[in-house]
Amino acid sequence: MNRATIGLLVRHEMRMLLRDRRTVVLSILLPLVVLPLILFGAKFMNEWRREQLDATTYRYAVTGAYADSVRALIGRGERLAAEETEEGRQRASFLEVETASPDSSLSAGDVDFYLETQTGSEADSLDLARAEADTSDVALEGGVAGADRGDAERADVTVADERYPGVPVVTVYFRANREESRTGSGLLVDRLVDARNQDRTDALRSRGFASDPEEAIKLSRVDVATPDQAAGFYFGRLLPLLLVFLTLTGASVAAMDSVAGEKERGSLETLLTTSVSRFEIIAAKQLTILSVALFITLAQAGNLFVYLALGFIEFSGDLEIDVSPEAVLVLFALYVPVAVVISSLLLLVSAYAKTYRETQLYLLPVFLGLMILTAAGLLPAVSLRSVIAVVPVANVSVAVREIMVGHYDIPMLLVTCGTMLAAAFMLLRLSSRMLGMERLVTAQDTDEADLEGGAALFPRRVLLWFVGMWALIVIAPANVDALTRLEGQWAFNMFVIFFAGSLLMIRVHRLDWRKALAIRPVRPQVWLAVLLLVPSTLLTGIFIVGLSSVFLPFPEEMLEKFASQLLPPDFPIWKIMLMLALTPGVVEEMAFRGLLLHGLHRRLRPLVLILVVGVIFGLFHQALFRIIPTAYLGMVLTTVAVLSGSIFPCMLLHAGNNAFAFLLYRYGIEIENWPPELLLLNVPVFLFAFYLLYRYRTPYPGLLPFRKRLPSEHPNQPDEHL
Numbered sequence: 001m002n003r004a005t006i007g008l009l010v011r012h013e014m015r016m017l018l019r020d021r022r023t024v025v026l027s028i029l030l031p032l033v034v035l036p037l038i039l040f041g042a043k044f045m046n047e048w049r050r051e052q053l054d055a056t057t058y059r060y061a062v063t064g065a066y067a068d069s070v071r072a073l074i075g076r077g078e079r080l081a082a083e084e085t086e087e088g089r090q091r092a093s094f095l096e097v098e099t100a101s102p103d104s105s106l107s108a109g110d111v112d113f114y115l116e117t118q119t120g121s122e123a124d125s126l127d128l129a130r131a132e133a134d135t136s137d138v139a140l141e142g143g144v145a146g147a148d149r150g151d152a153e154r155a156d157v158t159v160a161d162e163r164y165p166g167v168p169v170v171t172v173y174f175r176a177n178r179e180e181s182r183t184g185s186g187l188l189v190d191r192l193v194d195a196r197n198q199d200r201t202d203a204l205r206s207r208g209f210a211s212d213p214e215e216a217i218k219l220s221r222v223d224v225a226t227p228d229q230a231a232g233f234y235f236g237r238l239l240p241l242l243l244v245f246l247t248l249t250g251a252s253v254a255a256m257d258s259v260a261g262e263k264e265r266g267s268l269e270t271l272l273t274t275s276v277s278r279f280e281i282i283a284a285k286q287l288t289i290l291s292v293a294l295f296i297t298l299a300q301a302g303n304l305f306v307y308l309a310l311g312f313i314e315f316s317g318d319l320e321i322d323v324s325p326e327a328v329l330v331l332f333a334l335y336v337p338v339a340v341v342i343s344s345l346l347l348l349v350s351a352y353a354k355t356y357r358e359t360q361l362y363l364l365p366v367f368l369g370l371m372i373l374t375a376a377g378l379l380p381a382v383s384l385r386s387v388i389a390v391v392p393v394a395n396v397s398v399a400v401r402e403i404m405v406g407h408y409d410i411p412m413l414l415v416t417c418g419t420m421l422a423a424a425f426m427l428l429r430l431s432s433r434m435l436g437m438e439r440l441v442t443a444q445d446t447d448e449a450d451l452e453g454g455a456a457l458f459p460r461r462v463l464l465w466f467v468g469m470w471a472l473i474v475i476a477p478a479n480v481d482a483l484t485r486l487e488g489q490w491a492f493n494m495f496v497i498f499f500a501g502s503l504l505m506i507r508v509h510r511l512d513w514r515k516a517l518a519i520r521p522v523r524p525q526v527w528l529a530v531l532l533l534v535p536s537t538l539l540t541g542i543f544i545v546g547l548s549s550v551f552l553p554f555p556e557e558m559l560e561k562f563a564s565q566l567l568p569p570d571f572p573i574w575k576i577m578l579m580l581a582l583t584p585g586v587v588e589e590m591a592f593r594g595l596l597l598h599g600l601h602r603r604l605r606p607l608v609l610i611l612v613v614g615v616i617f618g619l620f621h622q623a624l625f626r627i628i629p630t631a632y633l634g635m636v637l638t639t640v641a642v643l644s645g646s647i648f649p650c651m652l653l654h655a656g657n658n659a660f661a662f663l664l665y666r667y668g669i670e671i672e673n674w675p676p677e678l679l680l681l682n683v684p685v686f687l688f689a690f691y692l693l694y695r696y697r698t699p700y701p702g703l704l705p706f707r708k709r710l711p712s713e714h715p716n717q718p719d720e721h722l
Contacts, residue, residue, distance in 0.1 A: 005276055009284030013258070014291075058092060058184030059110070061099045064117030066168045070192075071096070073199075077191030080198060092187045106173060106181075113174035113185040120166035236404030237377050240397040243297065243335060244374045247342050248367055250296030254289045255346035260359040282347065282432045289343040297339070327403055330413070334396050334403075337420030341392055342370065344427035351434040365467040377401045384412040392423040458509040462599025465505055469497050469591075470620055490579045498591040505595050515701075517594040518647040522698060529692035530640070530649045534656035536686040537636050538664075543680070545629050576662055585655025592617050592634065593641040593650045597700070605704045606642055613638040633657060643693040645700045 062070055074094070081092075099105040102114040118126070170192070174185035262268035271281060349366060353359040370393060377397035382388050384402055389395045395416040402409065477489060506513050513519070597613055604612060617638075618631025637650045644650075 006284045010287050013288035058112045059097045061102050061114040066117035066119045073195045077195035080194050112181045116171045118169045123169045236401035240374050240400050246297040246300050251293035251343045254292040255350050256359045258285045259350040260353045260356050278432045340424040344424045348431045351431045389415045454510040459599050494583050494587045498587045502590045516598045520646040522644045522646045523696045525696040529689040530653050532689035539682040581655045581659040585651045589651045610638045642700050643697045645698045
């Protein structure tokens with residue numbers, strides 16, 4: 001490798017980049033000006049919104065036999081709020097409105113929320129009926145509650161587990177899609193709670209209780225961490241996300257034009273005809289992208305800290321940032337490999353894409369994937385002394401968090417740096433190899449598949465389809481309140497994303513639906529193998545998850561909370577079977593073992609195909625602690641599809657696995673606590689099932705061979721698939 005040649009190429013790349021004034025202005029100068037405007041605008045809008053809310057008069061109505069008592073309670077709460085001197089407490093004014101139909105008034109916007117009251121005797125008479133009604137209608141101890149009614153939402157407040165006989169009930173109805181309704185109902189509930197607590201305290205003191213009931217037992221919390229450690233824990237989780245985001249935006253400026261742009265201009269072929277090696281070309285472009293990324297990132301980071309010092313960004317007064325020079329050096333040493341990996345990955349994308357526009361399409365999945373890896377630092381139970389140390393980008397995110405709190409694990413930091421540099425080198429080698437592929441070097445923006453379109457283009461578009469589907473699954477629940485509930489999320493994922501998405505892919509690319517969905521018969525012995533795989537796959541998966549938890553642990557509370565949300569105890573068995581077993585077994589298989597497998601089976605060799613489809617299946621289940629078990633299940637299902645050539649065994653195995661897991665959970669059978677030796681006894685059954693599948697296989701049509709044919713082999717020798 002000639003350093004002088006690389007230096008000459010780097011200078012040439014820099015001149016070409018800086019010659020385009022639009023790139024300099026839009027990518028470097030404009031962000032430096034826009035950032036303070038965004039920060040100032042966000043601060044101004046936040047203050048303006050606070051002033052508007054403080055000046056708003058919230059209209060409400062009170063109905064029911066207990067209304068007069070509630071009005072008196074509201075009055076006492078208002079007086080307590082007026083006496084409150086706590087800084088930052090939001091002011092508010094309320095106006096009661098008379099209405100004959102509170103529901104209609106709330107829908108029409110005549111009131112922002114309303115309170116429905118019941119006396120103790122009324123609530124007692126309806127207790128049995130309420131127990132069978134919506135479980136989200138819950139009562140506050142002492143009389144304040146929130147509930148759902150139609151499209152209205154309940155106020156989120158501290159609630160008692162049960163209502164004692166004779167206790168009145170107040171239910172607050174509001175609309176979460178209206179700012180005044182959501183904010184006003186929450187503020188009024190706070191005042192009701194304050195008044196109720198004060199009434200309780202006065203009642204206890206009138207009967208001889210000497211002290212404040214809240215201080216019957218003196219509790220105190222002592223933080224033994226230094227302010228630097230507390231601030232380091234907070235900023236250590238966010239700093240990697242910020243730096244990766246800035247690096248991505250900075251590196252993409254040069255990466256998109258580096259190779260893909262030269263293909264369109266026709267200058268890349270000229271460069272490849274010279275005596276410069278492909279690796280030297282890639283190394284020069286890599287240095288150019290890295291230099292631009294470092295410059296833009298450091299400039300934006302410095303810009304950000306300047307505005308932080310000027311007060312445009314304000315943090316809590318308890319947070320004090322004081323990073324030692326040693327920590328700065330270590331953080332910079334960790335950041336450089338991250339920048340190298342990101343620039344190498346973007347260079348690889350630019351080398352793979354044939355046009356500038358195609359490069360832009362590939363940037364979205366790269367961006368999402370890197371941000372997911374960087375989010376590993378947000379997981380409190382994951383430490384650097386785990387398998388995360390060999391996961392590129394994710395290891396640096398965890399390492400930064402530990403460094404910011406003063407923990408330096410030198411051996412694992414060296415492993416992290418080594419992993420990042422190895423990943424960067426592999427990406428560079430792969431990029432240089434791509435320059436040897438004629439179809440990726442030519443300046444043409446069309447080829448046979450582009451011209452033919454339809455089914456011929458589907459293998460190159462299938463991953464983009466699934467990236468879009470994954471993005472919808474992640475983004476939609478955060479913006480649509482109905483999708484946060486189990487039923488809404490199930491309906492959206494199953495029927496909108498997977499079912500409708502599969503049909504849309506078939507229609508857009510004019511696919512043969514029987515081939516695309518692998519609608520093929522199988523031998524009878526395959527069904528016996530699948531029935532054996534239903535329990536053995538689950539038991540083997542539990543053993544694998546147990547092993548993975550040693551290297552990648554997750555809080556037990558998180559797992560229990562997720563299980564309780566996914567499998568509510570009040571749901572009937574038939575409903576759980578429909579939502580979590582039957583529907584995913586059919587609809588998800590159409591998408592993954594149908595369209596995804598069909599799109600990739602001529603591009604990847606069988607072992608890689610099984611791994612890729614399984615991992616993508618795992619990533620669609622979002623929660624990090626679910627990726628390993630669902631990816632394992634996805635690989636087993638893909639193997640069944642490859643061996644049987646049909647989607648039907650996969651549907652049965654998928655639905656049976658989910659149903660079996662649910663029944664074990666519902667009846668309290670904790671297989672996780674079984675001895676590992678007992679779980680290993682399941683392995684012979686698992687292997688025998690796959691022996692049956694292999695023995696009576698009808699392989700997926702059109703698969704690539706397991707290995708490349710050697711030059712010594714006869715050119716007409718048929719490929720051995722399975």
